[in-house]
Amino acid sequence: MADTVRIFDTTLRDGEQSPGVALTAQEKLAIAEQLARLGVDYLEAGFPQASEGDFDAVSRIASSIQGPSIVALARCNRQDIERAAQALEKAQNARIHVFIATSPIHMQAKLRMSPEEVLERIDAMVRLAKSYRDDVEFSCEDATRSHHDFLIRAGRIAVAAGASTLNFPDTVGYTSPREYFQLITAMREAIPDPDVILSVHCHDDLGMAVANTLAGIEAGCRQVEVAVNGIGERAGNASLEEVVMNLTARQDQYQVQHHIKTQEIYRASQLVSKLTGMTVQPNKAIVGKNAFRHESGIHQDGMLKDRSTYEIMTPETVGWGLSRLVLGKHSGRHALRQRLEELGLTATSQQIDQIQARIKELGELKSDINDQDLEAVWQEEVGQMRRSRHTELVAWQVSTGSQNHPVAYVKVRVGQETREDSGSGDGPVHALFQAFSRALALNHVELTAYHLSPISPGEAGLATVQVEINGYDCETRGQASDSDVMKATAIALHEALSYLYERTQNVVA
Known part of the structure; x- marks a missing residue:
């Protein structure tokens, strides 16, 4: 296993930065447990200096997750690094990941620092991180729009200061595979130390994140920074499942190994999708619901004769082959x-x-x-575990039909007070939304998204409802699963609107 690509998962850091995503500490812990089962080498748990919630989540993951090395992100400043080190105190294996921008546009417009000042900051802050943790990674933000000679200077200074991993992110998804291959090749030639791991982190603004990541591997990178389902800032990151299955299915091409238990990929994808509220598109490679479905008669004929005619990997390889389970009302x-x-x-x-x-x-x-x-x-x-602690859904009812305008009634308990109200709308969902809004006295809210996803087949099968609501300078979401779609809708709406209610009462930060 000498030539192994390390999988650095950033679902809980860069992935959570996806617009509209806000995971609770419990949700982050649930995803972290699945990432550990998946076998990622490094688990970037968050950005501790960003908020108290992020700090708490990193601390909980660091103290409870075994297997991966836990990573905390920090800018090249003392407060960030000290906060990251504090969050990682209880981790058995941990890494501090420090970064600073190195492109002319970032140094001039964002940092307002000269190139020499940036180099001095790299030296001082990598040394500081090294004083807390032996494992330090340094990233040159916006590396693909940086001058090669400056990247070489920055990398050499970081290594001399104690960094053992150098990351060259395509922060804005701007590069191409050939260009990225040339960049990583130049860095490897300039910094040939075999003990220094070169890493890539690619964004998908032009749809090239996975292709660029694979080009980096071909050029000698032995760490890749990826996210489950490819979630992340703007158009997202390189998709973990796509990178890993390329390395698995085309080992003849890349000739490297990895530690991922591929049978856990589908479960990881589903968990991240449900907890973030970001639905996986049907034609998504590896984990989309159509990834292993065949409708064309020609394809079906080939599949019946030999599955390998149209499947380059089996669904069981990535965990699609879920077994049937005998559980029911009599189960113990x-x-x-x-x-x-x-x-x-x-x-x-x-x-x-x-x-x-x-x-x-x-x-x-x-x-x-x-x-x-x-x-x-x-x-x-x-x-x-995002159920409201301050309001309780007591009862709900919806009436609709071809001759009736949809109306809804809800009863909620707020503290010691019971509130009842009704609402009408263009459909039953809208009517329920109006009833909850009136009962909780929320006047400036908007239902911006409603997603219904079936979980299991049959007329009594489960379905998940996800709602997104804007209001009071906040975007929140609710989710529930039930065999009764309207019941799931009522629970999801109550969850999201209760959170907004608590904000208006200064119950939550």
Whole structure:
């Protein structure tokens, strides 16, 4: 395994910077546990200096996740680095990742620093990071628009100061595979130390993130910074699943290995999608619902004769082959706990009680409860944990039909007070939204997105509802899964609007 590409996952840092995404500490921990099962080498848990929430999430992950090295991001300044080191105190294996921009446009317009000042800052701050953690990575932000000779100077100074990994990000997704190959080749020739790992971090603004990442590997990079489902700033990052499966399916081309357990890819994709609210497009490579579906008669004929005619990898390789599960209203707690363990899903004793109650409720509606159903219930009861502590949904009702204008009624408990109100709208979802808004006295809110995603087949199958709401200088979301779509809608709307209500009452920051 000498020639191994290290997988540096930034789903919880750069991925969470996707517009509209705001993960709770519990949600981050749930994703981190799955990334550990997936086998990533480095897990970038967040940017501790950005907020108290980010600091707390990094600290929780550092103290509880085993396997990957936990990484915290820091700008090249003392406060960021000290805060990152503090967040990583309890981590068994950890890395401080420091960065500063090196392109002329960034140094002039953003940093207002001269090139020499930037080099001095790199030397001082990498040394400071090294005093806290032996493993230090240095990144040249906007490397692909930087001068090569300046990148070489910056890299050499960082290595002399103690950095063992040098990252050359295509921060704005501007480069091409040939250009990136030339850049990384030049850096490897200028900094030939075999103990220094060169790394790439590519954005997808021009749709080239994965191609550029693979070009970096061909040029000698042995670390790649990627995100599950390719989420991240603007158009996102290089997709973990696409990079990994390229290295797996085309090992003859790249001739490198990795540590990823590919059978965990699909589960990681689904968890990230549900908790971030970012739906995976059907034709997404590797993890989209159409990735292994064949409709053309010609394709179907070939598949019946030999699957390899139209499949260059099997769905089981990436975890699509989910087994059927015999659980239902008569299932015992022991069987439930065992199946959760087999799926790699952790839960406390109290959470298992909650999951079992949901499974029994679902078992009254359908006899065939499968792993997708169980994972959806687990994600809602354990993975999300964003239920309001200050309001409670007591009752709801919707009336609609071809001859009736949709109307809705809700009853919510706010502290010791019970509130009831109704609303009407263009459809049942809009009517429920209006009723909740009136009950919680939220006058400046807008339902900006509503997503319905089926989880399992059949008329009693589970479906997930995700809503996004804007209001009071905040964008929030709610999510719920149920076999009753309107019930899931009511719960999701209550979750999102309750969060906004709490903000108006200064209950949450």
